[in-house]
Amino acid sequence: MTMRIAMTVNGTEYAREVEPRLLLIHFLRDELGLTGSHWGCDTSNCGSCVVWLDQKPVNACTVLAAMADGHCVRTVEDLERDGRLDPVQEGFIECHGLQCGFCTPGMMMTARWLLDHHPDPSEAEIREAISGQICRCTGYGAAVKEFNDRCGCRGVARGAVVLIISDGWETGDPELLGAQMARLSRVAHRIVWANPRTQSPRYRPEVGGMAAAWPYCDAVVSAHNLDALGDLLSALQAR
Amino acid sequence: MHYMLVPSHVEYERATSVEHALSLLGRPDTRVLAGGHSLIPMMKLRLAQPELLVDINGLAELAFIRLDGGQLRIGALARHADLLDSAVAGEHFPVFHDAERVVADPIVRLWGTVGGSLCQADPSEDLSAVFAAARATAVIRGQHGDREVPVREFHLGPYETVIGRGELLAEVRVPLPVPAHGGTGSAYQKVARRVGDWSVAAAGAVLRLSGEHEIQEAGLGLTAVGARHFVAAEAEDFLRGRRATQDTFEEAGKIAARHCHPVADQRGPEDYKRHLVAELAARALRRAAERATP
Numbered sequence: 263m264t265m266r267i268a269m270t271v272n273g274t275e276y277a278r279e280v281e282p283r284l285l286l287i288h289f290l291r292d293e294l295g296l297t298g299s300h301w302g303c304d305t306s307n308c309g310s311c312v313v314w315l316d317q318k319p320v321n322a323c324t325v326l327a328a329m330a331d332g333h334c335v336r337t338v339e340d341l342e343r344d345g346r347l348d349p350v351q352e353g354f355i356e357c358h359g360l361q362c363g364f365c366t367p368g369m370m371m372t373a374r375w376l377l378d379h380h381p382d383p384s385e386a387e388i389r390e391a392i393s394g395q396i397c398r399c400t401g402y403g404a405a406v407k408e409f410n411d412r413c414g415c416r417g418v419a420r421g422a423v424v425l426i427i428s429d430g431w432e433t434g435d436p437e438l439l440g441a442q443m444a445r446l447s448r449v450a451h452r453i454v455w456a457n458p459r460t461q462s463p464r465y466r467p468e469v470g471g472m473a474a475a476w477p478y479c480d481a482v483v484s485a486h487n488l489d490a491l492g493d494l495l496s497a498l499q500a501r
Numbered sequence: 502m503h504y505m506l507v508p509s510h511v512e513y514e515r516a517t518s519v520e521h522a523l524s525l526l527g528r529p530d531t532r533v534l535a536g537g538h539s540l541i542p543m544m545k546l547r548l549a550q551p552e553l554l555v556d557i558n559g560l561a562e563l564a565f566i567r568l569d570g571g572q573l574r575i576g577a578l579a580r581h582a583d584l585l586d587s588a589v590a591g592e593h594f595p596v597f598h599d600a601e602r603v604v605a606d607p608i609v610r611l612w613g614t615v616g617g618s619l620c621q622a623d624p625s626e627d628l629s630a631v632f633a634a635a636r637a638t639a640v641i642r643g644q645h646g647d648r649e650v651p652v653r654e655f656h657l658g659p660y661e662t663v664i665g666r667g668e669l670l671a672e673v674r675v676p677l678p679v680p681a682h683g684g685t686g687s688a689y690q691k692v693a694r695r696v697g698d699w700s701v702a703a704a705g706a707v708l709r710l711s712g713e714h715e716i717q718e719a720g721l722g723l724t725a726v727g728a729r730h731f732v733a734a735e736a737e738d739f740l741r742g743r744r745a746t747q748d749t750f751e752e753a754g755k756i757a758a759r760h761c762h763p764v765a766d767q768r769g770p771e772d773y774k775r776h777l778v779a780e781l782a783a784r785a786l787r788r789a790a791e792r793a794t795p
Contacts, residue, residue: 265513282513282554285541304506305542306609307697318611324541325612328513329534329556372608393696394606 267331271296272340282328286320287311289327290337298338298367302396309395312368313337319375321394338367341374350374354405361399369395369405381449423498424450426479429459434471443478454497455479458486508544512553516560519669523644525555527667533557535578536613538605539621563616563671566590573675577616581605584615593677594635595792596687596705600627603689606697616670619652622660625699629656630722630731631689634705635675642671649674653730678709683717685709686792690781691724694768700725701768702777704733704757706785710793714745721753721782726774727762733782735760745790747783754783 268277271294278293290296290313299322302310306324313322314336315329341348350373353359360366369392376383376391383391388406397405424446431439447453455475459465461484467476476482481497484490513534516522525531530552532540543549557563563578566587573593575584584590585601604610604618604627618628619639632652639650641664652673655662664670678685691703703724709717719740721733736757743749763774 263510263512281510283508283511283544285507288507304545306538309606309608312608319608320612321538321608324538326513326534326537326541326554328515329537329558331515391607394608 265328267328269327269330269332270334272336280327282326284327285323286313286315286325286327286330286335287322289330290322290335293327296337296339300364300367302364302368307394307396308365309368309372309392310365312371312395314371314375319372336371338371341370348374350377357404359401359405360397361401365395365397365401369397373405382445422450423452423454425498426453426455427457427485428455429457430465430467431471431475432466432469434475436471436474439471440474440478443475447478452480452498452500453478454494455482456485456494457482458484460484461486461490506545508541509547509550511544511551513556514553515556515558519560519562519642519671520644522555522557522560522669523642523667525553526669527644528553529666531555531666533617533620533669535617536580536609538609538613539617539623557669565672568593568677571677571679573677575615575673575675577614577620577670577672579615581610581613581615581618582607585610594675594687594707596631596634596689596707596789599687599689600631600691600703600705603627603691603693603703609697615673619655619673620662620664620670622656622658622662623699624659624727625725627689627691627700627703627705627724630703630724630728631705632673632675632722633731634707634720634722635687636707636720637673637675639670640672640674641668643668647671653732656730683709683711684793686789686794688785688788688792690785690788692777692781699768702726702763702774702781704754704778704781704785706782706789708740708745708786708789708793710745710790714790716740716743716745716749719753719786721757721786723757723761723778723782725763725768726778727764728757728760733757733760733778736782740786745786745793747787750783750786750790751779753786754779754781757782 264279266279287301290299299313300310302308304323306321311322312319316333350370483493483497485494514525532551534554534556563576565576566579568589581601581604591598618626637652639655641648687707689705692701705722707720719737721736722731723733736753739756740753758775758779763771765771
């Protein structure tokens, strides 16, 4: 006995005749050929098969395809958009967040969901969020680092560029400013600092709070004249 | 040889209303499908082979958590994550938040339901002991109306409840503490082998104390250790009327450990589980007493 189901997967409408007992993971992999989601433990323990069902992550090995009838599914194939990797994917690459890669699709779908709901998670929150993902290569450390580091979380609000206009923070508390900038850098895609005083030969950015903040800037421009405004424009437009 | 685990042949119907669900559930060999995180793995292992699944995930009228008439009302379709996020539940019964933090993992908690937990009647499931400790009532809907069953009478044994053919668990009601009757506090303590695992043992406590720190009412639930109806009744009897002290709690823990029936399995031998019951019950009671504000 079969039934007709239809669902939107990664923005595309699919309709198929299936047995009611067919699991969503097999529907995605075998019926639709979307093999990015991995079929792992088959008992909803490992998290390799995590996809989104109506915007919420779910273990696709523990959902019937019939339950997704009329709903929207998002798989790891949808993380890349217009030829551009999701920052989560870039982060996994840059921080070596995987070894064999089997758990990675589920890990990344959970990561994307966490960051969409919680752009600046603490390490404890990250570890809690991925506690349903099992990595046999013990790549957790790198995966957590990927979440936590500049390269992983920044760009959560994709394209959010922070422009700081200030003539410097030399007198500021370096510890406080460093912490604030670290926080900002994890949620912003880019940080650009416009500081006219950088043109002055006597300006010393390595002093006080400025020294703490400087390393977190993706670009520092003087923006003190029309030519320099061109530099500002390039800095803002850079990826 | 690699085996692919798939459920046996089954029919699937999506309930469009509670009435529709009830009529479908009148058929023999029918199971309610909500989160599916216990049922579907059991179907893969052929431990469950229903003829028909009735999917109730669309029944939004069963997905609620609210205060109403001196009760905390939790719809059967409320997800674990909803209960964990519920400020009203946490305010009146922190034991729910304690327990929900250690139910499975965050992804499973997004789908698994409160009603499913109770109806699965797994001896290791956390919420049964919590609801038993809080003296909650299950509201069971049938085609001829609702009937109310205390959670302490809801489970007939492992994987067995009082819900009959053509019936559906609609909600669970927890009586709210009445401040005039003293301060109430609650807590849940669990030991598991690793994050997300079932309990080796766990204890949930709900205490009502007088201004003089006398225990007016005690609820003590036990998970995974073969306590009848998930309750440590002898320990509750001991606690009632005594002063809320560490000695009292330790003695109550020992009584609970003596009267439960844990079995040795891959999670540990019997004596270890009894040791855990004594310790976790005492800790849960102490934490509940600390939280009891008049």
